[in-house]
Amino acid sequence: MDYEFWKDIHERGGIPAVKTALEALPGDLPAKDADAATEMALKVIEDDIARINARADRAEERARRLAEQAREVNEQLTEHAARGEQGASPGSAGE
Numbered sequence: 648m649d650y651e652f653w654k655d656i657h658e659r660g661g662i663p664a665v666k667t668a669l670e671a672l673p674g675d676l677p678a679k680d681a682d683a684a685t686e687m688a689l690k691v692i693e694d695d696i697a698r699i700n701a702r703a704d705r706a707e708e709r710a711r712r713l714a715e716q717a718r719e720v721n722e723q724l725t726e727h728a729a730r731g732e733q734g735a736s737p738g739s740a741g742e
Contacts, residue, residue: 648684653691662692 656668665688672681 648680648687650687650691653684653688657688657691657695665692 653665653668656664660667669685669688672684676684
């Protein structure tokens with residue numbers, strides 16, 4: 648029951664599948680082997696959580712960049728509209 652074994656189980660069914668597989672370990676499995684299996688299963692889960700957190704961090708950074716870009720575009724549009732209003736003389740609209 649190496650890392651790849653637990654990773655495969657986790658990929659197929661997530662944490663519930665890992666928990667079920669741990670619960671299904673033979674009762675006569677030596678404590679040392681059971682501990683090693685548990686540690687390896689936990690490592691797989693920890694690695695997946697780290698992967699998810701890194702992905703969330705990247706998404707959060709992208710959202711921040713997009714919000715900043717939207718703010719900049721909004722400022723540009725506001726400035727452009729203000730310049731347009733200042734340069735337009737009464738009655739010249741539509742000409």
